[in-house]
Amino acid sequence: MSQSFRLSSFLPYRLSVLSDRVSRRLSVAYGRSHGLSVAEWRVLVHLRAAGQVSVRDIETCVNLEKSRVSRAVARLQSAGLVKKAVGQGDGRLVAISLTQEGGTALDDILPVVLGIEAELLSDLTAQEREVFSRVIEKLHVALDQEGDVKPVPTPAQDTTDA
């Protein structure tokens, strides 16, 4: 039956392989030159855009688990790229912000990273880019639907009454 299954045309496989390769290519820019991991890089970028934020903010905005964020921030702090303070209003929150050093590092890294992205995209037509982007969004929608089927308990009730 499924004798003909081909991994090389299997969507999750293709996505995983491509994503890994791209990440690896990218890590040359922010990893090799500044010793940053993916998590650390994402945190830095988000800090630049958001100013002063909590771990929870980062978690939701850059798709990283809170423990991952926590450890990334700790490493960045000991590298001097980030500083932490207790939140003023709420003592549970941690106010994380970029240091000047962190900003400088980003200034270093961003052009390189954007250059790599541009090279990757350079052979694509405008239509290809647009469709590619749309498909990614559609896949997220599909994942939302499938995943969120769990919470919904009984689909029966809509037939029972008005």
Next chain:
Amino acid sequence: MSQSFRLSSFLPYRLSVLSDRVSRRLSVAYGRSHGLSVAEWRVLVHLRAAGQVSVRDIETCVNLEKSRVSRAVARLQSAGLVKKAVGQGDGRLVAISLTQEGGTALDDILPVVLGIEAELLSDLTAQEREVFSRVIEKLHVALDQEGDVKPVPTPAQDTTDA
């Protein structure tokens, strides 16, 4: 300058987030039900298609590091889904093949996995699928070109002499 950088529209980020989500969704099928990791799943699938192969074969065909393959095979062996033997012609090679149990497990898993993929793709038009696939290939080509620049060793020598 780069104040306007948006992680959410950054290609490597989008790919990574999507790929992670899809993998996670998929692991429900082969992970939760059979206790398989991604590496193990890929090895099984390749074995079904290729029959009897070596670690090196798997490594190149399913994009896994050799150490990852080695450990995946070890786990699969102790789970009884795979068997190992020394290669006949070459004593260095390991002849890895599916056991009957392994084949049965795949028979279980494959329909589920294909169903998930089908759901993901179900909202895409034929054109979207085709473009998406083409873009993935183009990105690989771009990575090949960029990556192979590496071998160039010393940027210093071109200034020093002829």
Next chain:
DNA sequence: CCGTCATCGTTGCAGGTGCAAAGGGTCGCC
């Protein structure tokens, strides 16, 4: 004011991963 519960962040733990070095085997060449 105090008890209970939710929220935030950190940490312990078990496992997975990449890299590099170590086994073990093969082949060609002297």
Next chain:
DNA sequence: GGCGACCCTTTGCACCTGCAACGATGACGG
């Protein structure tokens, strides 16, 4: 036949990750 270069696979190590449990803090109700 023996030696050294090479190849295939495993393993040691350091690191990263997810999950779950934990301590700390705030919010709410009695």
